[in-house]
Amino acid sequence: MFEFVIEATSGPARAGTLTLPHGTVETPVFMPVGTQGTVRALSPNDLRAGGATLVLANTYHLHVRPGEQTIERLGRLHRFMAWDRPLLTDSGGFQVFSLAGFRRVSEEGVEFQSHVDGSRRMLTPERATEIQWTLGADIAMAFDHVVQGEADAATARDAMERTLRWLERCARRHGELKPAYDAMSPSHIVSGEGVQRSILASYNQTLWPILQGGTHLELRSEGLRRILEIGSWTGLAIGGMSVGEPKSVMYEMLERLEPRLPPLPRYLMGVGFPEDLVAAVERGIDLFDCVAPTRNGRNGSAFTPDGPVNIRNAEYRDDPRPLDATCDCETCTTFSRGYLRHLFVADELLGLRLLSLHNVRYLIRLATDVRAAIRRNAFGPWAAEWRRRYHPGSA
């Protein structure tokens, strides 16, 4: 049910196929982010048309609202959000450390205040694992302690050590849950009366560890070694990157880590601007997620092969051309830049959706193009050509 096959390499870059309970995912892959159980402004049909195969949802957000019990009663996360392809849930660690108003970290877990209603709540490794099991995504993430990008070595080591101890607790709880659910009869599955699209609930889930360690290579190396000692994993995430440190630091870290990484799928959390995706694939990364396509899209900023376009600019007022002439999405095959600009200037909801749709499709196509270049062992020249066009000034 969980399998990763590396089909081709081009330097450290790899093209693979990840098999999960709800389908297969070709890598490198970009995951759209469905924070609250919906990729903002897009429907499941939009995501399917855009070629999305794996979508991320946030445990913290769904726990706080509407709560995992409601989602379970509505048939678990796949049926809840009508997404019948693979899903991954983040553990809530990142959100607890970035969104919650108040928080208190102890060895037991994190006590925090909900950003929605101010209620005091507690997430522990066991609770984060239980909530994710209830949600039922294909891939669950271990609960981690995230620190600032520029944290000093002592702070970063403290968080990394805690994350390793929490990983053991997550793995133990995950191992306990599986047999219990296996013993349940199918009648436990909420029938979803009247909802015609049939989405089968799956009780198969794998747990991935998250490597922390800040910008300190020796911590990252030690953390990696100890994660691999703790268990046998089906994938590995690198967390705490792109959280304030300079990009060069992230790239160097990936380069130094790459030779030590096992042949598992490698997920670089929260990273996914076009230039970062290309640079990270170059350094051996397989999976990406980022809110940039939808957030930037809602702000009127669109990715194109010639770099970002701000559709609000007056120069596009009478422009009959599509946003991106190379793109096959609904936005680019249907509407002119002039019309898209009008939608943004007139504050029309359709504009938010059309640019989000294009940006998600852009990143999914980018990962597909990257994959094709790797398969013909030509990733280096492809990336050089891609950069020349994406940054016309910096060739």
Add this chain to the structure above:
Amino acid sequence: MFEFVIEATSGPARAGTLTLPHGTVETPVFMPVGTQGTVRALSPNDLRAGGATLVLANTYHLHVRPGEQTIERLGRLHRFMAWDRPLLTDSGGFQVFSLAGFRRVSEEGVEFQSHVDGSRRMLTPERATEIQWTLGADIAMAFDHVVQGEADAATARDAMERTLRWLERCARRHGELKPAYDAMSPSHIVSGEGVQRSILASYNQTLWPILQGGTHLELRSEGLRRILEIGSWTGLAIGGMSVGEPKSVMYEMLERLEPRLPPLPRYLMGVGFPEDLVAAVERGIDLFDCVAPTRNGRNGSAFTPDGPVNIRNAEYRDDPRPLDATCDCETCTTFSRGYLRHLFVADELLGLRLLSLHNVRYLIRLATDVRAAIRRNAFGPWAAEWRRRYHPGSA
């Protein structure tokens, strides 16, 4: 190019087919409102999937922003908004009298202040006709003077007389424009470079008069007679209804007017709540438009055969049922009430779209059901049964 065939009647209710340059429209018909050249939160594909055949856009809004010249450069309104089926443009009269900050009415026209940028502008019968000709909808409306629903007889007569004089000027200008455009070569048509969906610009347009007269039957009767003396029309609109007067007044007016109406398509402007559509068809009306499906949808209110549902209500939190089990729209065939409630409570954009989509589909299906009942000469019993279910308390 403009033809209306009445295929069946059931009392004053009629089932017809209206042939327009961009396609045929089966009546009774509900027109979704694309105020600024977009039906709020919905794409053209959503509207096609919902069965929309005729869409309304507002001349006032499009003139103020982005301006008809921009729309002409982008291939006129059909291509601009990527709607290849019939379009109708309102003349701007209603908006000038309801939206503009400042306005001064003279015999020449209306000077007003744009609600967008405060600029002083002037709409005259000629300008309103020219703008609509430039936009290129299948049906243009005459520029009218709208008064409050409860206006006294003198005020209503003054506005009606002016509307009649303006109608003559609209008709004259419309007649002048047609030969001028007929002489233009196709090379004048903006090519829409790179936009792949081909939407042919049409220079065929018909002009419909608007009957005013407030709540004064004798004024309405006189207005109708004089409109029919002014010209030979392909359709007729009844304006200034549903603008503050009690509904019983509107229904009585329609009943009294109906025997005097010619066998043209009859458009009741701005009316389209489900109960009003049924009541007006019963009184001989064929076309409707209303922002209620999209506006109410964005507020979380959904039309169903059992009456409106407010999806924010706590009772729907764990409800796995579709919004409307009888509906074939994407919303009802894909999502649970519990998920839709979550989208609204969590302020997610997808909720606005999904309820708008359902409400538009609901009204289009309602008109289709009405039409089927008329064709089997059973509209009366059908309407009684429909009301029993829609208002369970008032059977």
